[in-house]
Amino acid sequence: MPDTLIFGMEVFLNGLMAGVLYALVALGFVLIYKASGIFNYAQGVMALFAAMTLVGIMEGQVPFAHLINAILGTEVHHFGWHIPAFLAILLTMGVMVFLAWAVQRLIFRHLVNQEPIILFMATIGLAYFLEGLGDIMWGADIKKLDVGLPQGINTAIDEVTYGWFGYGFFIDNLDIVATVIAALLVVVLVMFSQYTKQGRAMRAVADDHQAALSVGVSLNFIWIMVWSVAGFVALVAGIMWGTKSGVQFSLSLIALKALPVLMLGGFTSIPGAIVGGLIIGVGEKLFEFLVGPLIGGATENWFAYVLALIFLVFRPQGLFGEKIIERV
Amino acid sequence: MKDMEEGYITEDGRKIGGVVMEMKNITLRFGGVVAIKDISFDIREGEIRAIIGPNGAGKSSMLNVISGFYVPQEGEVWFRGEKRPPMKPFQVARQGIARTFQNIALFEGMTVLDNVMTGRLTHMTTGLFTQAIWKGRAEAEEVENREKAERIIDFLEIQSIRKTPVARLPYGLKKRVELARALVAEPKLLLLDEPMAGMNVEEKEDMSRFILDVNDEFGTTIALIEHDMGVVMDLSDRVVVMDYGKKIGDGTPDEVRSNQDVIDAYLGVSHD
Numbered sequence: 352m353p354d355t356l357i358f359g360m361e362v363f364l365n366g367l368m369a370g371v372l373y374a375l376v377a378l379g380f381v382l383i384y385k386a387s388g389i390f391n392y393a394q395g396v397m398a399l400f401a402a403m404t405l406v407g408i409m410e411g412q413v414p415f416a417h418l419i420n421a422i423l424g425t426e427v428h429h430f431g432w433h434i435p436a437f438l439a440i441l442l443t444m445g446v447m448v449f450l451a452w453a454v455q456r457l458i459f460r461h462l463v464n465q466e467p468i469i470l471f472m473a474t475i476g477l478a479y480f481l482e483g484l485g486d487i488m489w490g491a492d493i494k495k496l497d498v499g500l501p502q503g504i505n506t507a508i509d510e511v512t513y514g515w516f517g518y519g520f521f522i523d524n525l526d527i528v529a530t531v532i533a534a535l536l537v538v539v540l541v542m543f544s545q546y547t548k549q550g551r552a553m554r555a556v557a558d559d560h561q562a563a564l565s566v567g568v569s570l571n572f573i574w575i576m577v578w579s580v581a582g583f584v585a586l587v588a589g590i591m592w593g594t595k596s597g598v599q600f601s602l603s604l605i606a607l608k609a610l611p612v613l614m615l616g617g618f619t620s621i622p623g624a625i626v627g628g629l630i631i632g633v634g635e636k637l638f639e640f641l642v643g644p645l646i647g648g649a650t651e652n653w654f655a656y657v658l659a660l661i662f663l664v665f666r667p668q669g670l671f672g673e674k675i676i677e678r679v
Numbered sequence: 680m681k682d683m684e685e686g687y688i689t690e691d692g693r694k695i696g697g698v699v700m701e702m703k704n705i706t707l708r709f710g711g712v713v714a715i716k717d718i719s720f721d722i723r724e725g726e727i728r729a730i731i732g733p734n735g736a737g738k739s740s741m742l743n744v745i746s747g748f749y750v751p752q753e754g755e756v757w758f759r760g761e762k763r764p765p766m767k768p769f770q771v772a773r774q775g776i777a778r779t780f781q782n783i784a785l786f787e788g789m790t791v792l793d794n795v796m797t798g799r800l801t802h803m804t805t806g807l808f809t810q811a812i813w814k815g816r817a818e819a820e821e822v823e824n825r826e827k828a829e830r831i832i833d834f835l836e837i838q839s840i841r842k843t844p845v846a847r848l849p850y851g852l853k854k855r856v857e858l859a860r861a862l863v864a865e866p867k868l869l870l871l872d873e874p875m876a877g878m879n880v881e882e883k884e885d886m887s888r889f890i891l892d893v894n895d896e897f898g899t900t901i902a903l904i905e906h907d908m909g910v911v912m913d914l915s916d917r918v919v920v921m922d923y924g925k926k927i928g929d930g931t932p933d934e935v936r937s938n939q940d941v942i943d944a945y946l947g948v949s950h951d
């Protein structure tokens with residue numbers, strides 16, 4: 352087999368795995384957008400905030416330690432305990448649900464029926480508020496996150512592929528775990544929205560507010576619920592990315608990876624987010640591998656956006672949207 | 680007036696029960712506009728109660744007050760013998776009051792069946808956690824709701840479009856789907872805002888028949904708004920007549936028809 356094909360296969364696999372994570376982040380956007388018409392600029396920062404909170408809770412950090420010490424003149428930093436990862440994840444989820452409630456109660460409840468651009472502005476404000484809040488609560492330093500996920504080269508795949516091709520694929524264990532978890536989560540989310548009472552109510556709200564009210568659905572409850580689910584998605588994404596590259600500001604930029612996915616898949620389609628994520632993941636890795644060397648590399652920064660833009664021109668309704676024909 | 684506590688028997692032999700819904704001195708204002716001015720009336724169990732009146736009389740506003748979409752500045756709403764505290768529309772729906780809208784509010788992206796299924800949401804009691812770990816229980820509930828939905832779909836003769844996305848349906852059928860969604864909730868009170876508006880004669884006849892059948896078969900209490908005097912006279916047991924936010928008549932179709940204020944309002948006698 353020619354070398355390019357073998358290397359290409361490795362790149363393809365890595366691309367698929369990156370794609371599943373992109374799909375996961377994009378799903379966070381889609382859920383909120385569908386149910387409330389809000390494009391949540393803060394989705395990335397939510398992932399950062401969730402990861403910071405998780406580290407803080409696991410390490411037994413005192414939240415707002417700086418502030419407390421400055422006001423009371425004390426020197427507290429740690430509670431002096433460590434909390435097991437599983438429990439810490441549950442507690443962090445609790446924090447994310449509380450955040451969802453607060454966001455709805457303090458911000459969006461007052462903005463019902465406002466223009467989409469106003470709602471969007473509010474999420475920009477929310478993003479920077481959350482970023483500041485995270486820093487004040489847990490400190491702005493780069494943190495290491497280790498919830499016990501396996502890391503490093505997967506030797507089994509390395510050996511098997513070496514046996515087949517005389518070349519061992521480098522596939523990171525963390526990527527495999529992340530892919531499996533993200534794929535599971537996507538399945539769970541789809542099942543949730545299709546087959547549960549709450550999922551049905553969520554689709555009802557996404558479709559028509561008045562009609563939803565008339566069949567007994569509380570808009571407020573559904574909005575808190577979707578923000579909680581988006582918070583959960585952010586937490587999972589935060590764990591994956593945080594484990595890989597440390598918990599730091601750049602983590603919030605994963606949201607930027609979701610944008611081309613949304614352009615491709617449409618803002619309201621769950622399958623769109625999944626397929627879009629995979630196309631972008633595979634596309635950008637393969638492009639970098641095949642074309643990158645010819646034009647000086649670093650194509651991963653822009654390729655996804657250009658692909659999405661070209662796509663947008665020909666299919667503005669996204670992959671799975673129905674063709675928009677203007678009635679005259 | 681047939682005003683005994685215990686209700687009355689209609690000419691066609693249906694038994695009408697006691698008062699289920701009572702509006703007491705309702706006043707609703709929008710800024711300077713007084714949409715409803717100090718109106719009181721009641722709705723009895725099992726009856727078809729019509730609200731009629733010229734355009735802008737405040738009929739829809741009254742229905743919106745009953746269903747919680749509008750909050751009146753003054754007055755009380757009594758439901759099943761209890762004074763109702765201020766409620767959100769979704770809470771009213773959970774109390775067993777279902778409705779349709781003058782301008783149709785369906786879930787356009789869903790199929791007819793899915794739309795009708797949402798009407799069962801108030802009856803879906805299994806919690807999220809139970810649904811996740813106890814599949815049998817959730818399935819049993821789903822099957823029951825599904826059966827009820829299918830029965831209503833058969834009843835309203837829309838089987839052939841069960842799987843059609845609502846957005847593709849013509850206006851008349853949409854109205855029928857909306858009725859199905861409200862009906863499947865097994866409401867204690869069903870509110871219909873101009874169920875026949877914009878329909879052709881044949882569709883109107885169908886809809887009239889369905890409304891009568893629903894009332895007859897399920898004993899559903901219905902309050903409906905309608906413009907067409909003829910239709911109202913055929914369908915309803917008692918009629919409230921509104922004009923410029925005020926109640927100008929209340930009684931049986933015959934009583935209302937011979938009321939001079941009502942005749943004036945409908946003939947467009949000037950108000951001064």
Ligand SMILES: Nc1ncnc2c1ncn2[C@@H]1O[C@H](COP(=O)(O)OP(=O)(O)OP(=O)(O)O)[C@@H](O)[C@H]1O
Nearest residue numbers: 709712714732733734735736737738739740741781
């Ligand atoms: N949400 C609202 N905001 C402001 N004014 C309103 C609102 N809803 C109704 N109104 C006003 O209240 C009055 C009564 O309106 P309503 O819709 O109840 O009349 P209607 O009897 O249902 O008329 P139609 O037969 O045209 O449906 C009108 O003057 C209308 O403009």
Ligand SMILES: [Mg+2]
Nearest residue numbers: 738739740781
């Ligand atoms: Mg009206």
